[in-house]
Amino acid sequence: xxxxxxxxxxxxxxxxxxxxxxxxxxxxxxxxxxxxxxxxxxxxxxxxxxxxxxxxxxxxxxxxxxxxxxxxxxxxxxxxxxxxxxxxxxxxxxxxxxxxxxxxxxxxxxxxxxx
Amino acid sequence: xxxxxxxxxxxxxxxxxxxxxxxxxxxxxxxxxxxxxxxxxxxxxxxxxxxxxxxxxxxxxxxxxxxxxxxxxxxxxxxxxxxxxxxxxxxxxxxxxxxxxxxxxxxxxxxxxxx
Numbered sequence: 001x002x003x004x005x006x007x008x009x010x011x012x013x014x015x016x017x018x019x020x021x022x023x024x025x026x027x028x029x030x031x032x033x034x035x036x037x038x039x040x041x042x043x044x045x046x047x048x049x050x051x052x053x054x055x056x057x058x059x060x061x062x063x064x065x066x067x068x069x070x071x072x073x074x075x076x077x078x079x080x081x082x083x084x085x086x087x088x089x090x091x092x093x094x095x096x097x098x099x100x101x102x103x104x105x106x107x108x109x110x111x112x113x114x115x
Numbered sequence: 116x117x118x119x120x121x122x123x124x125x126x127x128x129x130x131x132x133x134x135x136x137x138x139x140x141x142x143x144x145x146x147x148x149x150x151x152x153x154x155x156x157x158x159x160x161x162x163x164x165x166x167x168x169x170x171x172x173x174x175x176x177x178x179x180x181x182x183x184x185x186x187x188x189x190x191x192x193x194x195x196x197x198x199x200x201x202x203x204x205x206x207x208x209x210x211x212x213x214x215x216x217x218x219x220x221x222x223x224x225x226x227x228x229x230x
Binding site: 004041043103106108 | 119155156157158159160171204206208218219220221222223224226
């Protein structure tokens with residue numbers, strides 16, 4: 001069964017601190033893995049996207065890693081800001097090419113940054 | 116605004132009523148997706164269109180749900196005889212269909228509350 005599991009379910013950190021969110025998946029065949037940020041009441045916004053051959057990608061203070069062998073990914077946020085408070089969703093795309101591209105979503109990690 | 120738009124943003128309805136939501140994708144995108152998201156969960160795939168053709172429907176899409184994209188541009192999602200379990204955020208996304216790394220851009224969602 002194609003699944004995406006995220007941990008922790010929620011996380012509270014102080015402004016300025018770093019944190020790491022985890023994602024494990026069983027989706028096969030694998031195409032790519034994305035991390036989305038979703039603010040409350042809004043649609044998800046893409047942060048990073050990685051293919052099988054990529055093991056790290058950065059977008060500002062966000063750095064995602066991918067280990068396709070162990071089927072694990074992490075999202076590291078450095079120097080957190082209050083605006084980082086949101087749900088971070090790990091999404092795995094199945095299939096190859098553009099023929100299918102079904103997305104499998106994790107439940108998200110709810111991050112709260114306190115001043 | 117050249118992003119994905121959805122209307123209405125919020126809808127409150129009584130059980131048994133019919134509701135219709137609209138999604139306007141990014142103009143050059145020929146794929147359009149509908150997702151449902153309940154509190155604390157990641158989005159769940161409902162259906163998607165390539166141009167005006169509805170190519171896939173999830174088992175989540177019961178007979179009370181119908182989606183259309185008559186001219187390959189905007190799409191509507193109708194729920195007939197709404198039930199309290201239909202209360203959720205309904206997200207629309209659009210993408211190009213070419214290339215394995217197509218990006219799905221999400222709209223802000225329509226939050227449905229069935230009383």
